[in-house]
Amino acid sequence: MGSPKLSKSPIPSASASASASISSSSSPVQESPFSNYISSLSPIKHDKAPHVAQGFVGLSSPLVFTSPRINTLGRPQSSSVKISQKGVGDKKIINESCILERSVTESQEGLVTDIKNEDIKDNVAVQLGSSSECVDEYLADPVETDCAKSAYSVKLNLKQSNNVLQSSVNGLLDLKNIKFGRKNNVGREVDAAQFLSGRSEESIERKLTSDEKLLKIEDEQGSAQGISDGFQKFDSDRFDLSSKEKECKNFGPQKDGHGDGCSNFLQQLPGSLPGVQSYEGFAKNIGGDADAPVHSMKHEASELQRSMSRRCLQFGEAQPEATATCSISTNRANNIISSTSLATNSETESLSSSHLDLSAKSRTRQLVNLSQLAMNMIPQCYGKSSLTVLKPSGIGLHLNSIVNAISMGQGGTASMKVAQAIKSTSTTSCQSTENIDNCSDAFEKVSTPQGALEQKVCTIAGSASESLFAEESVEFHMTPNIKRKFSSEDGDRNDMFDQQRSIKKRKKLSNNTDGDCCKRCNCKKTKCLKLYCDCFAAGIYCAEPCSCQGCFNRPEYEETVLETRKQIESRNPLAFAPKIVQPVTEFPLSNREDGNRKTPSSARHKRGCNCKRSMCLKKYCECYQANVGCSIRCRCEGCKNVYGKKEDYCVTKEMVNRSGEISESRVAAKPKKEIFHSELCDPYHLTPLTPSVQCSDHGKNASISRLFSRRCLPSPESDLTVLSYAKSPRSPRTSDSNDILLETSSPSSKARELTSLSRVQLDPRRRSLTPGGSLHWHSSPIMPMSPLNDNKKLQGLDSADGGLYDILEDDMPEILKYTSMPIKPVKAGSPNGKRVSPPHNLHQLGSSSSGPLRSGRKFILKAVPSFPPLTPCIDAKGSSNQSRNNFQENRSND
DNA sequence: GAGTTTGAAACT
DNA sequence: CAGTTTCAAACTC
Numbered sequence: 001m002g003s004p005k006l007s008k009s010p011i012p013s014a015s016a017s018a019s020a021s022i023s024s025s026s027s028p029v030q031e032s033p034f035s036n037y038i039s040s041l042s043p044i045k046h047d048k049a050p051h052v053a054q055g056f057v058g059l060s061s062p063l064v065f066t067s068p069r070i071n072t073l074g075r076p077q078s079s080s081v082k083i084s085q086k087g088v089g090d091k092k093i094i095n096e097s098c099i100l101e102r103s104v105t106e107s108q109e110g111l112v113t114d115i116k117n118e119d120i121k122d123n124v125a126v127q128l129g130s131s132s133e134c135v136d137e138y139l140a141d142p143v144e145t146d147c148a149k150s151a152y153s154v155k156l157n158l159k160q161s162n163n164v165l166q167s168s169v170n171g172l173l174d175l176k177n178i179k180f181g182r183k184n185n186v187g188r189e190v191d192a193a194q195f196l197s198g199r200s201e202e203s204i205e206r207k208l209t210s211d212e213k214l215l216k217i218e219d220e221q222g223s224a225q226g227i228s229d230g231f232q233k234f235d236s237d238r239f240d241l242s243s244k245e246k247e248c249k250n251f252g253p254q255k256d257g258h259g260d261g262c263s264n265f266l267q268q269l270p271g272s273l274p275g276v277q278s279y280e281g282f283a284k285n286i287g288g289d290a291d292a293p294v295h296s297m298k299h300e301a302s303e304l305q306r307s308m309s310r311r312c313l314q315f316g317e318a319q320p321e322a323t324a325t326c327s328i329s330t331n332r333a334n335n336i337i338s339s340t341s342l343a344t345n346s347e348t349e350s351l352s353s354s355h356l357d358l359s360a361k362s363r364t365r366q367l368v369n370l371s372q373l374a375m376n377m378i379p380q381c382y383g384k385s386s387l388t389v390l391k392p393s394g395i396g397l398h399l400n401s402i403v404n405a406i407s408m409g410q411g412g413t414a415s416m417k418v419a420q421a422i423k424s425t426s427t428t429s430c431q432s433t434e435n436i437d438n439c440s441d442a443f444e445k446v447s448t449p450q451g452a453l454e455q456k457v458c459t460i461a462g463s464a465s466e467s468l469f470a471e472e473s474v475e476f477h478m479t480p481n482i483k484r485k486f487s488s489e490d491g492d493r494n495d496m497f498d499q500q501r502s503i504k505k506r507k508k509l510s511n512n513t514d515g516d517c518c519k520r521c522n523c524k525k526t527k528c529l530k531l532y533c534d535c536f537a538a539g540i541y542c543a544e545p546c547s548c549q550g551c552f553n554r555p556e557y558e559e560t561v562l563e564t565r566k567q568i569e570s571r572n573p574l575a576f577a578p579k580i581v582q583p584v585t586e587f588p589l590s591n592r593e594d595g596n597r598k599t600p601s602s603a604r605h606k607r608g609c610n611c612k613r614s615m616c617l618k619k620y621c622e623c624y625q626a627n628v629g630c631s632i633r634c635r636c637e638g639c640k641n642v643y644g645k646k647e648d649y650c651v652t653k654e655m656v657n658r659s660g661e662i663s664e665s666r667v668a669a670k671p672k673k674e675i676f677h678s679e680l681c682d683p684y685h686l687t688p689l690t691p692s693v694q695c696s697d698h699g700k701n702a703s704i705s706r707l708f709s710r711r712c713l714p715s716p717e718s719d720l721t722v723l724s725y726a727k728s729p730r731s732p733r734t735s736d737s738n739d740i741l742l743e744t745s746s747p748s749s750k751a752r753e754l755t756s757l758s759r760v761q762l763d764p765r766r767r768s769l770t771p772g773g774s775l776h777w778h779s780s781p782i783m784p785m786s787p788l789n790d791n792k793k794l795q796g797l798d799s800a801d802g803g804l805y806d807i808l809e810d811d812m813p814e815i816l817k818y819t820s821m822p823i824k825p826v827k828a829g830s831p832n833g834k835r836v837s838p839p840h841n842l843h844q845l846g847s848s849s850s851g852p853l854r855s856g857r858k859f860i861l862k863a864v865p866s867f868p869p870l871t872p873c874i875d876a877k878g879s880s881n882q883s884r885n886n887f888q889e890n891r892s893n894d
Numbered sequence: 895g896a897g898t899t900t901g902a903a904a905c906t
Numbered sequence: 907c908a909g910t911t912t913c914a915a916a917c918t919c
Binding site: 526530607610611612613614618620622 | 899900901902903904
């Protein structure tokens, strides 16, 4: 092959060197004049050499250039310029002329085609030629849409060639193997050729036609090839690769030049050049195969997969700093796409379009890719920072995942120990958030051309970042260590910490239009150790966004926090229970029928509000703040809650009561307190068995179903409830009850658990507080229970607190409940929501805290998510009173 | 940003 | 348990 190439090559010296290189297959390709020649051929490089050099310098990750082969094949680093300079002094000048460039390209193509004609090599050559052609065209007008197709073909070629190269590289290790590899390569290439799009084939043919002379020449020389075929072929392969790589680089720079302000972005993120990355990585892989073990390849089962993974890895390797994440992403195809999209605007358009065209995918998909890209970028940005680079595994996921993570993490990312276990998820999201922020600028630059799509991505990312509390979460991860280090300097540290937080908070507040997600406490006198503090109430540690002063609600003061919590709980076991109760249960019975019931509107505030002047139309009202309607429990005056007026709720209740007189009868049967009555009236007290009932917010259906369930369900639990709530050893707080809860947990609980885990919860007790027994009863199909009865008993049994009357309502953190709900899930989780989502005691699981309540903690995790309304009654007083009143009212009505 | 309003939490 | 005080968020200017 070398000989033909030489003959083709205008430069004799090049040919001679080529032959030499061929003879010494093992010799690094770098030296091969042929490759140099080829590299020098492209004028584009020269023109944009500087750009390229810069971009690649940055890009030229050590990985890419580490291997000698890389230089040879890829000649990436500064290569293009260097090669052109040294190998072809004269040509250099010539190259600058477009004509020359064309001729050179053609000559290359011709060479390739010659190879193809000659032998099996042809396949490879064809690929190369097509690729080169495509590249050439692409280079000619990188921005044009037509290029997309060519680009696509190039990509295909790359994949194939990549495989070939790998095999060939492997072959290099052993001469014998080389031949083998060659054959294999040929076969692969043939297959690949088949796969090539008709367009690429056509282009190849056309090239062949135009380059007949060259081909003939090559054929003549080709006859003389002889034994060296294997090597030649290998060289050709390399050549192809190198040329491809070169081409890629060339077009990369061109694009760069075309791109608006993309150069900066590219420089910052050299890896952004998809083509370059792929090629470089490709070269690298080759080198890696030859020189060192291939990391990515090991994993890949199928060839295609291998190529894909390699690319991904390559990307990552090429850009160890930033792009590493991209390479790792689970979805290889997506990774590739995303990497492509990372390219400059022009590149993005062309390449993306190419993908789209070939795959006939919709623009929508591209958008998805972009989103993925955004995700990938996050890690990249992050990588720039000294912080650890996260693997894309998480990042590579979909925005949705991020958003979810964010929402989940909002409340709790910060603090808890448990959260650390889950770190991977939450951390990723957090980091990603930060990254997003950092990358926002770059994104904007890049987005200019593509505009809408990328902007969308940015927007999404931004929203995600907002919800994530990026900074906060990040800080949290780091905080513990730092803080512990400086534990002796708590005071100073506190001050500093406060200052930092205040600064960040301000920053965030200013940045965040939404503001809800980032809001945190601003306590000044309570030291964040009282329920006044939203963070504390939510069971999370204060974080950056907080502007609190003298805050003790931090990991370093964990003991203090826990003690305080205990105290508060001792006063009111349900103090940390979620305020907002989602009536809808996960029970299959209810849910399956009507999934919509779980609307936010159905949720209610457990204790109800007590508004007198705000008319429940401002955030002073907890119901309004939680985006839930007022209920019977509310003692508000002049309620005008847009999410549901108290009056409306009462009306609904009445209807329910009429339909089911059972409730009253049951009540009478039981030792009840007024609370029971209230329960009857309040759908939220219903047991999980009757999801519909809980859902009842205003819906009659729900109420009806609730009644129905009640009737159907006798109260087997009564005994249990009595036990648990009678303050007997089996009290709900006992581990037994917890166990029950665990059993009852629904499959969906896992997801919720994860979510909950993301949030660090300070208070272990909530779970313990929650009457696990109630959950169990509710959930257990075996025991059809009348929630009312249970509730009644519970309530009646309930101690002075009376908080237990709500037991029926699930204790599960609202975040979990709301995760699926449209209603500001974030808010629910956020402190702003004022504990909308109760903090879970996950962290306590890890903590060694002792105490009766804690015994059940472990179980809590499972139980919490799965079941809805076990909720302990937060406020026994008000609710009980209200319920009482309501009950009386209802009775009178009846 | 300071001051006011509001209602929950805490206290008595 | 009711009333009062304290507190911090929400709101207004």
